[in-house]
Amino acid sequence: DTAVSQTPKYLVTQMGNDKSIKCEQNLGHDTMYWYKQDSKKFLKIMFSYNNKELIINETVPNRFSPKSPDKAHLNLHINSLELGDSAVYFCASSPQPANHNTGELFFGEGSRLTVL
């Protein structure tokens, strides 16, 4: 069983469309994240949820809206897609509650979004 799974793995869409990426973890972790990796391979944190509560919201446009229906799922919805949104989006989870400094991040395989 995949610990952190994301769908879809590849997504090609037109500018202006709305799309969602889903993430599920079966590790029983309390904390989940979304990261964006751009063409230069720089991994940047976008959001973090702890037990369904938003705890980190970096300077991400309002077009990006995370939703956590339960602590095992963290979905990412993107409205009005732009060319600059093309990237690989990684979901991750961690067993630590907020403000702890130890414990690993477990990453999914990534979702490659291409906006045409």
Add this chain to the structure above:
Amino acid sequence: DAKTTQPPSMDCAEGRAANLPCNHSTISGNEYVYWYRQIHSQGPQYIIHGLKNNETNEMASLIITEDRKSSTLILPHATLRDTAVYYCIARRGNQFYFGTGTSLTVIP
């Protein structure tokens, strides 16, 4: 939050030790140093982490300087499968900030 700086690329001969440096001169006392690697088209994979003491596990060793301003990840016997981008991260709480990493190429 501390930023980390790493050389953009390095080569290492297969079977030799790979020593990957990281500078984190602004790290604060409660920020851990983490290392992850990313093999092409996969999600980042945890390697090791530490606060002050040197650490070793089955994958690698982590050497942290006494002033904590820099660290070195050591892969003792590099194999071709160790070719990847290696990220040094300073972590505080739930915030893991990745830099641009070092692209390590292991040469046969």
